Amino acid sequence: MSSLPKPSSFSQYWNLRKDIVFLNHGSFGANPKFITEKQKEYIDLLESEPVDFSVRQWYPLYYANKKALAEFIGTSEHNIYMVPNTTIGINHILHNINETKKQWLTTNHGYGACLHAFHKIGERKGNEIIKVNIPFPLHDESQILEVIQDGIGPRTSIAMIDYISSATGIIFPIKKIIELLQSKGIRVIVDAAHAPGMVDFVLDELGADYFVANCHKWICSPKGSAFVYVHPKNQKEFKPVFYSFYNDWDTDHEAHWSNQFIWEGTKDYSAYLCIKDALEYLPSLVSGGWDEIKKRNKSLALEGATLLAEKLEVDLPVPKSMLGNIVTIPLWDDKIPSTNFNYYTEVKNILYDQYKIEVPCFFFPQAPKQYFRISAQLYNSIEQYAYLADSLLKTRDKN
Ligand SMILES: Cc1ncc(COP(=O)(O)O)c(C=O)c1O
Known part of the structure; x- marks a missing residue:
């Protein structure tokens, strides 16, 4: 495994593990240290x-x-x-x-x-x-x-x-x-x-x-x-x-x-x-308050999603005007279809175990049609999505 991409400088205000590329703020959020x-x-x-x-x-x-x-x-x-x-x-x-x-x-x-x-x-x-x-x-x-x-x-x-x-x-x-x-x-x-x-x-x-x-x-x-x-x-x-x-x-x-x-x-x-x-x-972490936070997160999510879609050669399934801090992108079909909510797809396991990336991969509307979803919060960086794209390409090429 190559060295992990750095999160943004805002990550100093969060307690997130440094050995994981955390791209799933959407599921449960994550508190800044100050709030903890x-x-x-x-x-x-x-x-x-x-x-x-x-x-x-x-x-x-x-x-x-x-x-x-x-x-x-x-x-x-x-x-x-x-x-x-x-x-x-x-x-x-x-x-x-x-x-x-x-x-x-x-x-x-x-x-x-x-x-x-x-x-x-x-x-x-x-x-x-x-x-x-x-x-x-x-x-x-x-x-x-x-x-x-x-x-x-x-x-x-x-x-x-x-x-x-x-x-x-x-x-x-x-x-x-x-x-x-x-x-x-x-x-x-x-x-x-x-x-x-x-x-x-x-x-x-x-x-x-x-x-x-x-x-x-x-x-x-x-x-x-x-x-x-x-x-x-x-x-x-x-x-x-x-x-x-x-x-x-x-x-x-x-x-x-x-x-x-x-x-x-x-x-x-x-x-x-x-x-x-x-x-x-x-809002005290940025000069433009909540407006800036919303704008930053959305534009990072869209930048990351565009980069991923280009590398994977897929289209974003929704116009950008209808997207915010979470973006869902198509993946190849899962080999072991399951309808279980907590089922971790094969790709999700590989991303976590081999590449140390926390990102949800799931079925929509049902198995085996598989998607993954990125999130963007202040602590994320564009390098993290580039690393996810490379890791996905390697995973796809090996299979
Ligand atoms: C649209 C939507 N509704 C409801 C929930 C459930 O939230 P909670 O687990 O905090 O009840 C989620 C959680 O991700 C959600 O995305």
Whole structure:
């Protein structure tokens, strides 16, 4: 194995292993060292006086974080509450949809765990699940709108749509999709796991009925920090999935709705408490703040993807205007097709074991059609994608 390519100079602020070329920020994010230290400070505060921290100190910290997050995503702090991750947030929403004998619509680009929840909960409530097939490769956003439009039936009442799809990296024209669906009286759940810190949006302007997203991906707060947004018009009927303390706080105050969800019982809440730190810390690393971070990451991902596509002599499956910090690129078919989610393809194993590259290789829409997905965060460098391209070419030539 030749020597590994260097990450960017920003990598000094992360704790990532130097013996791995880490090209998968998209799956679980990665905290800067500063945020890991901050999280330890909150855990130390908790453990040095568990009662004082949990009973007195915790609330102002929770509210300050929720307020900072609400400002960042463009809504009122009273329209959101924190959850550990998008999977749980989507479950909260689906359990709150009280409908039966309707059609619930989603797409084949949805994230596996959320699609499972959609199927299981939707069917248990007596609804029919319609999964429309959005083509991939894709040349135009109008294809997405057409397929969704064609999937709408007289009984369609709910749609769950990704903002940025996990497997295919497409930035969906979410505002247009919301408008289309709502014009037919359909409520829209947006799975926006990748959106905060990657794309620009103002939640209040999007008009989504429900919106769930992770802070632990592109905002780089600790794993276990995410939020649920519910449009004010849907809040009256939206209740906690599990009840605990404080559900009846401030019932005559605008804070009441979101206060119902704050106490998840005894646990380590430090991930929630670092969201504000991450929102402030990351932009301090560059001169142009969050705008620069988003621009840099997107342009590095596109530069890396273009280089890879050229070397592998393939086309990028999506117009660049519809891509952000994660880009999915075609590979040759896998020899041992499997449908298992955690199955590591042969190429993925070779890249990791022989070339020390962490990058997801997977099937879409199904085995054996194989793709890989690159991510770009501040700590990545273009040399890392060039090394991935060379490693893939060597792997292909040996087989
Ligand atoms: C589009 C999408 N939805 C949901 C999730 C699930 O996120 P979590 O595991 O934090 O619940 C992911 C994770 O990658 C995702 O990409």
